[in-house]
Every structure is written in C-alpha cells, then in structure tokens.
Amino acid sequence: MAAFIEIIEVEKRYATRKGPQTALRPTSLEIGAGEFVSIVGPSGCGKTTLMKMVAGLLACTRGEIRIDGVPVHEPPDGVGMVFQTPTLLRWRTVLDNVLLPVAAGGLPRARYEPIARELIRLVGLEGFAQHYPRELSGGMQQRVAISRALLLEPRLLLMDEPFGALDAMTREEMNLELQRIWNERPKTVLFITHSIDEAVFLSDRVVVMTARPGAVRAVLDVELPRPRARHVREHPRFVEYVGRIRHLIFTDQRKPEDAR
C-alpha cells in the first residue's frame, strides 16, 4: 500500500539573476497516514519550500508529490495550514477567524459554528470567542490559528515553524498542547521547525535536512512512549536523539577533499 504522502524525487530551483539556484536537491520521503513527522534543519535548507510544495502553493521543478495517491498541482482539499505568524485577520473576532475557511469557501456558517466553538474550547480559549486578535497573547493567537486549521477536519496538518515566534516557555507549553490536540484529533502532521528539541518531543519521525542546497540528511525514528510528558526531555534516549540530530546538522557530510 502506498504511503499517505509520497514525495518522489522532488527538486526545486529558482531563477535568480545569477542563474538558477537550487533550493532543494532531489528529495524523496514517504509519510504514513496518522504519522507526526517533523522536518528540522537550519534556515535555507529548503524545509519551508518543501512544505509549500506539499501544500500545493509552490510548483516542483522536478519530481512529484502525491497525497493519498493524487498528484498535487494546486492546494489540495483536506489540508490545514499553520504558519509561523498567526496570520489572523485583525478585524475578525476569534470565532470569525476560526470560521475563515467556511467564509472563504461559501460554506454554511450555521453548520460550522458549533464545530468552531468546540475547537476554541479544545485549544483552551473558552470565553475568548468574541475577542479580537490584538486582545490575545502570541501563544493564544497561535491557538486560534490551530483551531482554524482544524475546522474542516483536515486529513493533513501542515505546520511551518508554528511556535518559532514564541518565547521558550510558551513554546514548551504549546508543544504539550499540540500533542494533546493531536491525541484527541489524530491526523497526519508535517511539522517544520528549527528546534531539534521540539522535533524530537513531538514526532514519530524526524527528517534532518542540511542547507545550501537543501537536502535530506537522515530520517530518525523517535521511539519514545506517548503521551510524552514535559520531563521526557530529561530521558537519556531523548537526549541521545537530540545529540544525534545536532551532530547530523552541524557536521558537514562532505569530506574536506570533496568540498573543494
């Protein structure tokens, strides 16, 4: 049986003034249904590029991406997205922001409003439905963005450094929250981050990428029991995973004689 997401020899090049620039070297990856997969790597490793191609927001220069066997050429159905910034509309209340996909798609609001309210409760924002984004903290705004992404019951959740702009403590809190939400609403998650710690904490598998041009360096299975508590970060195996990923990122795979 084919994997839920198939990334087959996908390559991305941009035309620049200095000629074509490779953002992502040919990359292949398979993600199973219900899997939580993180992509971790330094800036410029093409992880956001890869995610945008999965989201159908960016065309592949070469190769193909399939979701549930269907090639991706435009934004596919059943995909929820969360970005680094909450990307909320300032003039809409929390509830109306969560309902944005319904408004944009011309779907019946009455049917989705209870779902939206339930999601607002799920992410711990009960009582804030009528608040405006500016009245919320950064972490709360990102919770709204997660609710919005979950509204149409997506099969796939794409998250591009969703907690990258938060302070370290809020971030740890949000990691726990996301795990809890994912437990209650199981779905496939592709999670982009530059935090090794966050990737190991959340994921079933961690894809390690290296920069310039971007390429997959290794894929690690994270075998830590779920649900993972805060203190799992002190577990020797957790520490070992983090160490291995750090090593993969910071030691260039090219030998000096190859790098000439």
Add this chain to the structure above:
Amino acid sequence: MGERLGGALAPTLAFGGVLALWQGAVWVLAPPPFILPGIGQVLARLVAFGPNWPRHVAATVEGIALGFVAAVIFGTAGAVVIVSSDVLRRAITPLLVTIQIVPKIAFAPLILVWFGIGLTSRATIAFLVAFFPVLVNTAVGLVQVEPELLDLARSIKARPAWVFFRIRFPNSLPYFFAGLRVASTLAVIGAVIGEFVGSDVGLGYLIVMANNQIDTALGLAAIFLISVVGLALYGAVLVIERLCTPWAAGEGGLEATL
C-alpha cells in the same frame, strides 16, 4: 497623577502656555497692535466682524470639503487601479513620484489661469495637495498584506474577489484613514492657498485683505477660525475612523499622524 497629566491636563497646559506667552509678550514688549495685538483685541475684532463671517467661513469650508472629498474619491480609485494592474502600476508610478516631488502649491497661480477666480480653483488646489496622501496610503494598505495570509487564502481556496474585499480592503482601512487624516489637514492648507492666490471671498482672502489694511487682529481672528474648521474636519475623520475600524484601536490617533 502622571496619567492625568498625559490625559487632558497636559494638552490644556500646553495651549494655555502658548496663549500666556503671547499675552505676556504683548504686555512686556508692548508692540503696536498692527505688529502683535493682544488676545482681547483679537477677540473683540472677532465679535465686531460678526455678521460678515458666515459667507467667508462658508466659502472656505466649501473649498476644503470639495477638495477633500475629491481627493478621497480619486485617491482611493487611483490606489485600486495601481494595485490591481501591474502594467498600469509600472506606467503610472514614476509619473506619480515625479508629481509628488513637485510642490503642488507651485501650480496654484496656473490653476487660477485655467479655472478663473472661484470655487473651482480653490477646490482644485485643495484636491491637488490632499490627493497623494490618500492615494499612497490606500495603495500601501492594499498591498501590505502578510504574504503568509495570502498563502493561507490560497490554501483555503478563497477566490480573488473574496481576497480583495475580505482581506485586502479591510487591511487597507487603517492606512486609508491615516491618509485621510493627513489629507484633511492638507486640504485646509490647499483651500487657503487658493484664496491667497486669487479669490474675493474666504478666510484666506480675508487674511490677505486684513494684511493690506494693517488689520492684524482681523487676520489673527481669521486664522483662529481656519484652525477651528481644520480641527473640526480632523475630528470628524477621527470619529469616522473609530467607527469603521474599532478593531484597530491604538493603531492610529493623533500621534500616528505627527
């Protein structure tokens, strides 16, 4: 206590200070009234001129209002055109920048030649100076949308018209109103300049007349009324802004303009 100072008390003190400085200078230096009349003399002239005010105030208000409304309409329309067509944007932008650099006031005498003495000339000059802030601010507001928000819109399959009316348009409102605030003050300047250059009515005309007749108190009284008109317009824009964009509270305000 400190907050009260930042509220109504501090500005009142600032106003009072300037007036006290003025009156103090009159008492201490005792200049002839045609150089600097006292506050009392100006007020007396204001009252004495009484029945003559309405037609001058009305003329100035007309010039400001017509110029301002035209600036809002054409500035907004221009902004929509600029952001919706790449070709037009590339064609128009250098022209706009060039015109923006030329002081519009310099056209005032020419406009008088074209449209003659009257409301058309005054309103046109007000329009010319007020137009660009509206255009530029609105265009910026329509364009300055987070790229990620546009990605999101694509991922939820929002149609372009929906993106324009539900994302770009509301997003532009705080910028639009910032432009309006600037335009409201510039329209006053434009209308008064129009009256300086050539008019037989209006507060600007009165200032020139008063100067010629060495009636400084009347000139200052006219300036006072221009300020009242300008403040009223500015205040009206602020009120409409608050009503239209309550969600943006704190983004604008007097401080943002200054």
